[in-house]
Amino acid sequence: DIQLTQSPSFLSASVEDRVTITCRASQDIGSYLAWYQHKPGKAPKLLIYAASTLQSGVPSRFSGSGSGTEFTLTISSLQPDDFATYYCQQLNSYPLLTFGGGTKVEIK
Amino acid sequence: QVQLVESGGGVVQPGRSLRLSCAASGFTFSGYGMHWVRQAPGKGLEWVAVIWYDGSEKYYADSVKGRFTISRDNSRNTLYLQMNSLRVEDTAVYYCASNDCSGGSCYPKRLDPWGQGTLVTVSS
Numbered sequence: 001d002i003q004l005t006q007s008p009s010f011l012s013a014s015v016e017d018r019v020t021i022t023c024r025a026s027q028d029i030g031s032y033l034a035w036y037q038h039k040p041g042k043a044p045k046l047l048i049y050a051a052s053t054l055q056s057g058v059p060s061r062f063s064g065s066g067s068g069t070e071f072t073l074t075i076s077s078l079q080p081d082d083f084a085t086y087y088c089q090q091l092n093s094y095p096l097l098t099f100g101g102g103t104k105v106e107i108k
Numbered sequence: 109q110v111q112l113v114e115s116g117g118g119v120v121q122p123g124r125s126l127r128l129s130c131a132a133s134g135f136t137f138s139g140y141g142m143h144w145v146r147q148a149p150g151k152g153l154e155w156v157a158v159i160w161y162d163g164s165e166k167y168y169a170d171s172v173k174g175r176f177t178i179s180r181d182n183s184r185n186t187l188y189l190q191m192n193s194l195r196v197e198d199t200a201v202y203y204c205a206s207n208d209c210s211g212g213s214c215y216p217k218r219l220d221p222w223g224q225g226t227l228v229t230v231s232s
Contacts (some may be wrong), residue, residue, distance in 0.1 A: 034218045036153075043203065043225065044145075044153065049218035087153050091216055095158045095167040097143070102152040 002026055002093050006086075006100035012108045019075040021103045023088035028068050032092035035064055035073045038102075039084045047086075048073065083107055110134035110221050112204050117226030120194055130187040130204030130223055138162075138182035139210035143219060144189050146200035156202070157189065161210060172198075194230045201225040 003026040013019050023033065031051040036044040046055045048064035051071055061076045075082055088100040116128040130142070144156040157168045157178040166178050177190040187204050205219040 032217065038147075038153070041224075043222040044205075045222075046218050046220045049208070053217075055218070055220070085152075089153075089155075089219070091218070094215055095141075095165070096169075097155040097158070097219075099145075099153040099155060 001096070002029060002090050002098050004088055004090055004098050004100035006088060006103050009101060009103060011103055011105050013078050013105060014108045015078055015080060017078045017108075019078050019082075019105060021073045021086055021088075023066075023071045023073070023100050025069045025071075025090055025092075029090045029092035031067050032090055032094075033064075033066070033071050034089045034091065035062075036087045036089065037082075037084045038087060044087070078105070112206065112221055112223035114202060114204055114223045114226035117202065117228045119229045119231060121232050122194060122196055122230055124194055125190070125192045126194060126228060128189040128191065128202055128226060128228070130189075132185045132187065132206075135206070136210070137185040141207040141214060141216070142178075142180060142187045143205045143207070144178060144187075145203045145205055145219075145222075146198075147203070147225075148197070148200040151200075154200075159187070161207075161212070161214070191228070194228075196230050199228060199230045201227050 005024045033051045035048040038044045052064045063074045085102045085104045111133045113131045143158045159178045175193045179188045203225045205222040207216040208218045
């Protein structure tokens with residue numbers, strides 16, 4: 001089974017800060033990685049897919065990079081609406097999918 | 109617009125059964141593989157199960173294999189999750205979500221859209 005390790009698991013930051021979240025895969029997953037934003041009581045929202053492709057309608061302050069086993073999600077200038085939990089997901093081993101443990105971004 | 113709406117959640121005793129539904133609208137449901145994903149209280153997202161667009165293949169997480177059954181009725185644009193022998197650790201919000209590609213040769217790059225979720229509480 002492919003494991004995904006996200007770091008950090010918790011992040012405290014201020015509005016307009018640059019934030020980077022890392023996701024490491026236990027084996028090569030190519031570019032089959034997606035990032036989601038999740039707020040309590042809401043549906044997870046797709047941000048990035050294929051490691052670096054921005055989902056339509058998502059603000060350009062979000063970006064993704066990486067391939068193989070190491071990936072990053074960057075928020076270039078954190079906005080109040082961005083405080084949430086972020087998850088990476090690997091689809092390389094479809095139909096069996098895996099999520100990372102999540103990174104909670106809170107206001108400093 | 110594209111929409112997924114889950115229903116069927118509630119409080120159930122350990123060992124009992126529950127069936128969740130996910131009603132789809134705004135897209136050609138019969139062409140897309142569908143998933144169930146859950147989030148236990150205070151925990152992260154956990155993939156649960158997937159079903160092919162035509163129902164021909166189904167796959168499960170080890171944690172639910174043998175107890176949960178995913179199915180679909182393409183004539184009703186509805187996805188189901190039959191949950192038997194429920195355990196306290198099955199307590200979670202359950203989400204349905206769609207592959208981003210259609211047909212038998214689909215190898216998805218994302219899950220989108222997602223429903224808002226339905227809460228299942230297993231407690232005596």
